Amino acid sequence: MNIVTSALPSRMKAAVVTGAGQMRVDTLPLPEPAAGQVRVALEGCGVCASSLTPWAGAKWMTFPTEPGGLGHEGWGIIDAVGADVEDLFVGDRVAALSYHAYATHDLADKNAVVRLPDQLAGQPFPGEPLGCAMNIFKRSLIGAGQTVAIVGIGFLGALLTQLAVLAGARVIAMSRRQFSLDLAKRMGASETIPIDDHWRIIEEVKALTGGRFCDCVIEAVGKQWPLDLAGELTKERGRLIVAGYHQDGPRQINMQLWNWRGLDVINAHERDPSVYVQGIRDAVKAVQEGLFDPSVLYTHHLPLERLGEALDMTRDRPHGFLKALVMYA
Incomplete structure (x- = not known):
């Protein structure tokens, strides 16, 4: 049986790319985590250059995308856990390696999330990059x-x-x-x-x-x-x-x-999710220890409805641009 907190919203918003350079935001029912999964109420998601080829309408691309699709740099707070999840809890703030994170909520495997320490409270943390x-x-x-x-x-x-x-x-x-x-x-x-x-x-x-x-x-x-x-x-x-x-x-x-x-x-590209997740753990430790400070590199913050603009900025690199974050909270 899933464990959820009370008074949760029953709906979520998710971006759908409908064609080359086109998108909309849909309102959908919240997904329920299966066994071994958690649901994350996302605070935001980084915009990755890997989304640009699909956004441009590559010949191999199929539209529309799945709701939230292409987003994989999310972080937020667990608001539901599935069966067989013993070491993660509702209320934990995490970085998640999930794949539908251009949305206010996403599901992630329990082995694909990294708990964020209190020291990083309030700081954006797109774990994957x-x-x-x-x-x-x-x-x-x-x-x-x-x-x-x-x-x-x-x-x-x-x-x-x-x-x-x-x-x-x-x-x-x-x-x-x-x-x-x-x-x-x-x-x-x-x-x-x-x-x-x-x-x-x-x-x-x-x-x-x-x-x-x-x-x-x-x-x-x-x-x-x-x-x-x-x-x-x-x-x-x-x-x-x-x-x-x-x-x-x-x-x-x-x-x-x-x-x-x-x-x-x-x-230097990886495909093994466990290697990605270990990299996120290493990044959490590095930021805690002051080895690098990514906060100065998040130059643009936009709401989900302006994801298209964030993708265009990532492509065009206007003056002062380094990294766009789509923010939900």
């Missing part, structure tokens, strides 16, 4: 004394800048936006380089590193040119980390260069 940053950093093997180039200073690149600087690395931050370069500098990047001319950037990094290039390069844009650039900036036997979201079509790589330099190429 924060956990993603932790997992990328872990796989990058960044340490003191290394030179690290981060190609693309958006939300993810800014978090990785903070983590790499704290680890004692020299960070060279790159972005097409001066706003992002200024932010990276404030977060401790040793050098910043605008992403403009391919060969000029290569020569500048070559000069900054005495001709050796970088121990580790993190590509965090998700486009062909930055991926090409990242390979050129990685030293012999260095590590090229693919963190950008490359799901809008095939890519070509310079295998001659990668082979000649003996690069270790790491695709």
Whole structure:
């Protein structure tokens, strides 16, 4: 039998993407958690770049989406638990790895939620991207004394800048936006380089590193040119980390260069939910301990009814934009 609190609302709101660049908000009955599940009354959900290809109406996309579909960066308060859930309780504030979080409520497996400590009360906590940053950093093997180039200073690149600087690395931050370069500098990047001319950037990094290039390069844009650039900036036997979201079509790589330099190429994306959840746990601990501060990176807050605007901002990157949160409470 499900355990619920009294005086709960019986209805929820959920965004439905009805076509390319089109959406509506529906009012629906609240779903009941099955055995091993919890229901989360969401406070908000981060807007991820992975939603942009469906939002653009890719040929493989089917409309309308399921209510709340595409949203996977939610956090909030458990308001119902199903059978066989023993260590989570109504009233617990959690980050959830769920998949219909563009809505006021969503269901999540009991193993896919992470309890948030009182220290983080009142703070937005889109667990999935924060956990993603932790997992990328872990796989990058960044340490003191290394030179690290981060190609693309958006939300993810800014978090990785903070983590790499704290680890004692020299960070060279790159972005097409001066706003992002200024932010990276404030977060401790040793050098910043605008992403403009391919060969000029290569020569500048070559000069900054005495001709050796970088121990580790993190590509965090998700486009062909930055991926090409990242390979050129990685030293012999260095590590090229693919963190950008490359799901809008095939890519070509310079295998001659990668082979000649003996690069270790790491695709830092995960598919195992348990790895994602461990990353969220690591992110909770990192924020508690002051290893990074994501709060300054949430630049835009919009209601559910304006999800379309949040997606457009994520695509267009207006001045001052890093991360949009859709807020429900």
